[in-house]
Amino acid sequence: MYTLLRENIAKHIYLTDDEFEQFSAPFYLQKVQRKQMLLREGEICKFEGFVNKGCLRVFYLDESGFEKVLYFAVEGWWITDIDSFTNQSASILNIEALEDSEILMITFPYKNILYDTLPKVEKLFRIMTQKTHAALQRRMISSLSKTADKRYLEFITKYPHLEQRLSQQQVAAYLGISHEFLSKIRKKVAKLR
Amino acid sequence: MYTLLRENIAKHIYLTDDEFEQFSAPFYLQKVQRKQMLLREGEICKFEGFVNKGCLRVFYLDESGFEKVLYFAVEGWWITDIDSFTNQSASILNIEALEDSEILMITFPYKNILYDTLPKVEKLFRIMTQKTHAALQRRMISSLSKTADKRYLEFITKYPHLEQRLSQQQVAAYLGISHEFLSKIRKKVAKLR
């Protein structure tokens, strides 16, 4: 149950068996079904979750009611509304399972206990947040400087197995374009091969 | 010299006088002139800096040679290429002073010593990176879901004193639009007042 989590942690920091035991103890496994919402706009995000199995989307509803995807999370990714979780404030994001999924969850109070009892956890999340932030900076740059077809090619190159698990509408909502336009881009790209 | 830095830190974490003394000791003050480059694409970012005075831009050169601004930093902001600094890898970003500026700098080895000797520094940078990340998420959402005029109004509302210190070309490079189009947006917005 904790295999994937331990592998993931090991990429950032070394923990002894005892330390990992202490780290993983406050996590509980939550199974969610496809289409189930884990977080809705306006709620306070009560969890930080590690995806053990499945696929989820973190999205935002704009003024016109259109959904824009901030990111997808599959096996090995973390999901939360970091702003809502860390400040225990109302969320502007929604989180929904796109497949039946299994999430290892930790609540806000337990995470704070972890920070206090196991100082390496501070380092771990400091490093993880830095990496996530660097990745988002690269996406921001891409969004500022590239056309939709370039961004689409970048997406399928960077996450080669993800596209098959997602509908085109979801991919379009991630790229920030209409699904009709993505359909046209795909047609054009297919011809070039 | 350290007044602004201490105020900034205090927003995130409490440090005693001794702890702040220990924290600030490895920082040195660097004065840079307008138009001076602090980092160029391809170099390894050797510093993390706190802006004590002045204004700088962190920008990216796209394939067509256009500059896109990732962010501006004025008094109280931190500047670095977080990816290049933390991994000591080649940077894709450039950092340039837009005004004569004073930066409190710390190098990579000294920052690592700080992490080891003063564990609260882990917590401090974990919290700061989380907040910066949440802010970038909001900007990403804005970029995905809003038109340029909305993004411009959002920018001047959020950073009311910043626009006066920047050229329109810089603001346009931040918003991800051409400076000609920003000029047209400003004309339209001015009429509505």
Added chain:
DNA sequence: TTGTTTTTTTGAACTAGTTCAACTTTTCCT
């Protein structure tokens, strides 16, 4: 101050991406 360089403005022609509507294909549910 004066000339030089940089920034900003404006208009016209263009292109990337949207919107809407109708249709086809695939997926889901029982």
Added chain:
DNA sequence: AGGAAAAGTTGAACTAGTTCAAAAAAACAA
């Protein structure tokens, strides 16, 4: 397996934003 719902496709008309070029205004340097 069959019907309903959701996802994907296509074309036509549109709009947001770009590009280029030329002029005006502002900032800079000597």
